Amino acid sequence: MLNNAESQDSGDLWIDWLLKGRHSEKNMRYMRHSQAQVESYADRVLQQAKLQQNYTMVDVGAGEGLVSFKAIDQIGPTLRVILTDISQPLLRHAEKLANERGIASQCTFLQCSAHQLQAIASESVDVVITRAALAYVEDKQTSFQEFFRILKPGGRISLGEPVFRDDAIMASVMRTLMESQVAAAGSPDPFTRLTHIWRSSQFPDTQQKIAENALTNYTERDFVQWAMACGFKDIHMELHIDIKPSFIDWDTFLEISPHPYAQSLQAIMNEKFTAEERLLFEQVMKPIIESDSSTSNYRVAYLSAQK
Numbered sequence: 001m002l003n004n005a006e007s008q009d010s011g012d013l014w015i016d017w018l019l020k021g022r023h024s025e026k027n028m029r030y031m032r033h034s035q036a037q038v039e040s041y042a043d044r045v046l047q048q049a050k051l052q053q054n055y056t057m058v059d060v061g062a063g064e065g066l067v068s069f070k071a072i073d074q075i076g077p078t079l080r081v082i083l084t085d086i087s088q089p090l091l092r093h094a095e096k097l098a099n100e101r102g103i104a105s106q107c108t109f110l111q112c113s114a115h116q117l118q119a120i121a122s123e124s125v126d127v128v129i130t131r132a133a134l135a136y137v138e139d140k141q142t143s144f145q146e147f148f149r150i151l152k153p154g155g156r157i158s159l160g161e162p163v164f165r166d167d168a169i170m171a172s173v174m175r176t177l178m179e180s181q182v183a184a185a186g187s188p189d190p191f192t193r194l195t196h197i198w199r200s201s202q203f204p205d206t207q208q209k210i211a212e213n214a215l216t217n218y219t220e221r222d223f224v225q226w227a228m229a230c231g232f233k234d235i236h237m238e239l240h241i242d243i244k245p246s247f248i249d250w251d252t253f254l255e256i257s258p259h260p261y262a263q264s265l266q267a268i269m270n271e272k273f274t275a276e277e278r279l280l281f282e283q284v285m286k287p288i289i290e291s292d293s294s295t296s297n298y299r300v301a302y303l304s305a306q307k
């Protein structure tokens with residue numbers, strides 16, 4: 001499922017999730033909402049980057065180039081952008097988009113992991129940004145050291161990263177609840193058991209698994225510690241937690257997955273539930289998901305700092 005996320009084949013997995021798995025194309029309202037949400041994160045990261053004319057910016061884990069292309073829109077033809085990613089298919093996709101936009105001459109595409117930026121010379125760039133990429137990197141501390149190394153003195157980092165730890169804690173709560181039901185009654189309540197199967201298929205559900213998993217073994221405070229340890233100054237961290245009314249419908253809820261290493265609920269139900277269990281789970285869960293009190297939870301850690 002999730003362990004050692006970075007070491008898995010991350011080519012097609014990433015392009016599939018980024019272009020399809022994270023939001024459903026069947027529900028256009030939800031898709032627009034989800035895209036607007038992502039755009040707002042990218043805008044916030046760029047705001048803190050404080051880009052200027054003639055700057056060179058590195059976009060770590062650039063994906064389809066969302067943040068890089070926004071940066072070029074903002075600054076214009078004097079901005080140079082180095083888009084890095086571990087996924088070659090995504091880099092090729094971003095290059096195609098850059099060509100279509102007529103900005104390819106401003107972009108360099110580099111396949112590498114965030115913690116291995118050797119192809120970029122020391123003290124050669126003005127800004128390093130990363131948006132929802134560091135979360136997936138095994139060695140975050142070395143990545144920070146690399147960001148520091150490639151930045152010119154006075155250069156800035158700006159990142160906006162999801163914090164998945166709370167989702168894992170929820171999975172571990174479901175495990176504890178199930179175990180307490182087994183201790184009290186000999187077997188768990190069927191709905192609790194199914195909810196635990198769902199949650200633990202997407203996130204680690206024990207303290208040990210949480211600690212071993214790159215997606216969940218950090219908090220926003222670790223970002224601050226790593227930035228301090230490298231020698232960054234003027235470090236600013238903001239944790240944004242937004243609990244918003246959700247208007248997702250059941251079919252969309254079944255289809256999307258919270259990160260590329262997680263199966264969708266539909267896949268989990270098909271693979272791990274019996275036909276009877278699928279029926280029970282849908283009978284209880286669908287009205288909850290489609291009710292007015294249903295919420296979507298967003299947790300994003302924004303860090304900016306200067307070398």
Ligand SMILES: C[S@@+](CC[C@H](N)C(=O)[O-])C[C@H]1O[C@@H](n2cnc3c(N)ncnc32)[C@H](O)[C@@H]1O
Pocket residue numbers: 006010014018042060061062063064065066067084085086087090112113114115130131132133134136137138
């Ligand atoms: C959620 S996407 C975000 C893409 C882009 N930053 C954006 O804002 O749309 C995560 C990206 O991180 C990349 N990625 C995953 N692990 C990585 C690693 N170890 N080093 C560099 N990039 C990585 C993925 O290929 C993917 O493009």
